[in-house]
Every structure is written in C-alpha cells, then in structure tokens.
Amino acid sequence: MQKKLIAVAIAGLAAAPAFAVDTSVTLYGLVDAGYSWRGDNYDSTKANRQGFDSGQLNGSRLGVRGVEEITPGLKGKFQIEAGVKADTGGSNQGGLAWGRQSWVGLDFGAAEVRFGRQYTPQFNLYAGYIDPFGLGGVAETNNVFTHIVARADNAAYLTTPFFGDVFAVEAMYTKSLAGDETIENAGNRRYYSIAPKLKFGKNVFIMANYSDAKVKGAAASVQSWDIGGAVDFGAAKITAAYAQPKDGTKLDANGNKIKYNRFFVGATVPVGNFALLASYTYSKDKNDLNEKAQQGGLGGTYNLSPRTTLYGIYGQINTSDEVKSGYEVADATNSGFGYRKGAQFGVRHTF
Template sequence: MKTFGEISMKKSLLALAALAAISGAAQAQSNVTIYGIVDMALQHQNTGEKAGATLGLDSGIQSGSRLGFKGTEDLGGGLKANFQLEMGVNADTGSSAQGGLAFGRQAWVGLSGDFGSLNLGRQYTPAFIAIDSFDPFGTGMTTGTAGSGTSSFGAAHFFGGPSRVNNAINYNTVSIDGFTGNLFYGVGEVAGNTSGNRYIGLSGAYNAGPVFATLAYTSAQNATGTNAKKSILLAGTYDFGVAKAHAAYSTIKDDGVPTPIDRRVWLLGATVPVSAAGTIVADYIRSTVKNVGDANANHLALGYTYSLSKRTNLYTSISRTANDANSALGSDDSGATFHPVTPGANVRLVNVGIRHKF
C-alpha cells in the first residue's frame, strides 16, 4: 500500500511532466526573440552654418539604437509564419526615433517556405539593403547631424531614396547557388490615384565565397503621381582576406519641381582588419549632377572599430564633404533637429562612440 507521500510525489512528477510536454510543444511551434542595440557617441560637426559648429552626445551613430521583437511559428510542411516589430530609440534623450513612431524601424508579418518569403507592412527597401551591404561604414558613422539622435546615414545620404516604406508588399526568393531576388511594392493609398506615393523596388544579388554583387532598381512617386524619382544601382565587394574592396555606381533621376536632377554617384572603399579586434574602414564618394552647373560633391571618410567582445565595440570616424557652389550634401536631415548645409560648404564630422548589442 502506497503512502500519502508516495502518491503526492507521483502526482507532482506527472504534473511536471505534463507541463514540460506542453512547454516543449509551444516552443517547437513558436519562438519569439527580444533584441536590441544601444549606441552612443560624442560628435563634433561643422556644416557651414552661421551659428558655427555643433558638439553633441548622440544616439545611433554606428547603428541606430533600437528595441525589437521577432518571431516565427512552424505551421508544418515547411511553412512558417513570421513577424518583426522594431522601434527606434534615441538613447540620448529616451524618446522614440523615426518621428516618434511606435515601431518606426520595422513592422511586418508574413509567411516563408520553399517558395521564399512574403512580408506585409513597414519594411526596408531593396535599394537601402543594397547600400547597407556595400557601404564600408554600414550606413552609419558619417554624414550625421550632431545634436540629433539616430542621425547617421552613411553612403545612403548620397545614393538617395527612403530607407523604409509603409504599406509594403515584399517578396524575397530563396538562395539558388548564391543568387537571390527581391520584389517590393509600396501601396500609395491615395484615393483615386493608384500611382500616388507608389514605390516599386527590384533587386538581385549574388553572394558566394569572396564575391558579393547586387543590382537594384527604384521608382518612387510623389503624392500626386506626377513626380518620379528613379535610380539604378550596381555595387559589389570582394574579400581578399587581408582587405575587402567596395565599389558602387548609381544613376539617379528626379523629376523634381522646379529643377529636375540627373545625378551620378560613385563609391570606392576598403575594410582592412589590422588585428583580431580592430578594423580600419574608409571610403571615397563622388556625386556629380549633369544638368546643373557647380552642383558636384566629394566625400572622404576614415574610421576605426575595436571589438571589446562579441556584442560590444568602440568606434571612431572622421569625414569631410566638399560641396561645389550649388551643392549642399553631407548632413542627414532624419534627426529631430535639422542642421542645414550652406551650399558650397565643406562639411566636417568627427565622432567617438560605443555600441552594445543584446
């Protein structure tokens, strides 16, 4: 005859076994990850303003500070449901980035499987993903706005186009021998005008061994559908082991009013590991405008990153943009405070920062 203690112990073991089974099944079906980045830097910038240079302690200089949630659910037969919600954070003030949006960086849900993936919501454009892939600075550390959180934009400031689009339908193929493709459509949601605010993006990429190459096309309309901005981007990198070479070329045509713009942009860059923890990065960008006189610009940047661990690193960079009389590049306006560039000014930016990923 079993004692009361033996019966109680058996019931407890059965309860624990049932709970473990339920928990294991739930984890096998669905997985949610909380992640983020906190990035802070001391920046000094001179944009040619009459007010003079600005010294700021800013957030998101190498990588935008963020808090995100992403997850996947196994639906069986190789089909999965996926989502991602990512908010930008100005760590210098504690406020929300991207104009105060709750999840201004990304907000989408979709399905993936042997066919690739199809996602719906606010997402990165194919062109921005391409720029982030070839920019030695990873669309950060240069062309920022000192005094404004989440202010760096790197090479994306010169190659143009929005980094994210609302109401987007985004299809990505699976990788076939290193080749992938991306079809992106942003629904404009303008009543009675299907082309108003419409965004179309196409890209293809090859990534195998030391070679990465990408080709991206963009067509973006204004709210009335009468002002198109189109671009074609060809870029790539080659890893020699001792250093990685970066190169890009883009044509950008904007039917802007009152002055249309026909721009060409080139980039040459390098990533050079100098130790197990330290890396030097550098790039040169040339922007020329064919249909406007004295509207060219040259950009030169040099940076260094040092890893303290797998998740924490220090960084510093110095950059200079030299503008012709009718050019005003070199300072991004995505921050809370826009520091305008005086046409013809030489824009200089120096920063020293720390980035932690979790």
C-alpha cells in the same frame, strides 16, 4: 459521467492536428551613444556643434521577432522594432511606436513574403553589402547618395534564398510610401523596387537595384539605377557602387530632368578585434549645373567583446560653389544640421 467527458476531451485533443512544430520569440536590442562634433556649416553664421548623441553608428532600438514552423516548409514570421533615443529616452522615426520595422509574413522556403513597414531593397544593398559604415556614422554613403530610400510603409516585400547558391532577388511594392491609406489619399506615393543578386563563392557579391517613386497627380516619377559589388580578399574587403538617379519632378533651365552620376568605393580591413573602415563618395549632376559633392570617410571599430564595440569616425564633404545645401554629415539617426565636417566617438552594445 464525468469520466466519460474527460475521456471524450482527451480523445478530441489527440485527434486535433498539430499546427505548430516549433515556435520561438526573441527580444533583442542595440544601444549606441557617444560624442559628436560637426563643423563647416553652409550657413557661415552658425558655430560648430558638439553634443552627446544616440544612434550614431547604428540606430538604438528595441525589438521583438518571432518565427513559427507551421508545417514542414512553411513558417510564419513577424518583427516589430522601435527606435530609441538613448540620450533622452524618447522615440525616433518621428515618435512612431514601432518606427524602425513592423511586418508579418510567410516563409515558403523558396520565397518569403512580408507585409508592413520595412527596409527597401535599395537600402539593403548599401547598408548590408556596400557601405563599410553600414549607412551609419558621419561618413555614411547616403550623405552624398541622397536618393537612397530607407523604408516603405504599407509595403509588400518578396525575397528569395540564393538558388544554386548563386542567384537571389528582392522586390517591393507599395501604393502609399508616405503612410496615408485613407480613401482620399490612396496611392499618394506609389513606389516599387526590384533587386537581383549574384554571388560567386564566398568572396564575390554583386547586387543591382531599380526603383521608381511617383507622387499622386505628378507628371513624372523619381527613378534610380544602382549597382554595387564586394570582393573579400580576406586581408581586406573592397566594395564599389555606381548610381544614376533621375528626378522627373525637377527640371533644369532647358526643361530636362535632373540627373546625377554617383560613384562609391569603400574598404574594410580587419585586424583581430579591430577593423579599419574607409570610403569615398562622389556625385555630379548631368545637366551642366556644376553641382558636385564628394565625401571622404575614415573610421575604425574595436570589439571589446562579442556584444560591445568602440568606434571612431571622421567624415568630410566638399562641394562646388553652386551647391548651397542638401549634402551634410548625417548619421544613422541624426541630421547633419547643415554641416559638412564631422567626427564621432562612441560605444555600441547589442543584446
């Protein structure tokens, strides 16, 4: 009797479909910390700031990601990533357990769909392709391009591979950007973004983005058009971007929406294990308010090994007299604390 039961069990296992062809789960992380100096505060009574900070060039993190091949052409994926304060042992992103990313999705080959807390296509444009500093360090682009939205909660995200090795697209939608999905606050901040991408060979890349965010009950939304490109000459990579954000929730004295023209140009020059990084960012309102801000950034990275990098960065913001706040030398995870000049030196280790 026992032998018959064993035989039936073996036969049942043999007849069962093999769902997972290949599965992998990876633990990974990054630790970034170093010395930071900031000066020239909007408040002239504040002294310069010095300290040893975590997450300067890149946010320190601990993450887990996985992929499972369910059937040929279909994969299940997930990623959870926690922000870590290497200087204190605390958590970033307001203390969220997995505040950097937390999503699950399906990859169909021709398109990938994800659900959860994720980076926006607008953020991917600047951090992944345009800013030589990767939206990190005291010279990051979003010190002046303050309209960039980094992450969205409760988001559906779509991305495709490059069709014909030329065209691809990213898109995102959420009805609750701020993270509150209770019945009372459903759709409290609707947000969507779409970003087509083009590449021509290995050396030329162009990406555009349109995004729109609207707070529940507000009469108007906050919109942004962004376009950026990169040309890699081998000896140097040159990037540039133009943005036109429009805030319909704020009006000037004539009742017009506050609008800005923003420009960016950057360069990366690799020399062996060293890379020279430089950028210039400019913003001016279109409402005759004379609100101008410009930032110059210069820095370098040196790879001691494939996983350990030294870096040094300097950033400086100059504003018109009409600007009293809003533009400051923040970095990947730390506020600019109201300062307009900053320098950082540190070590970044990945695993």
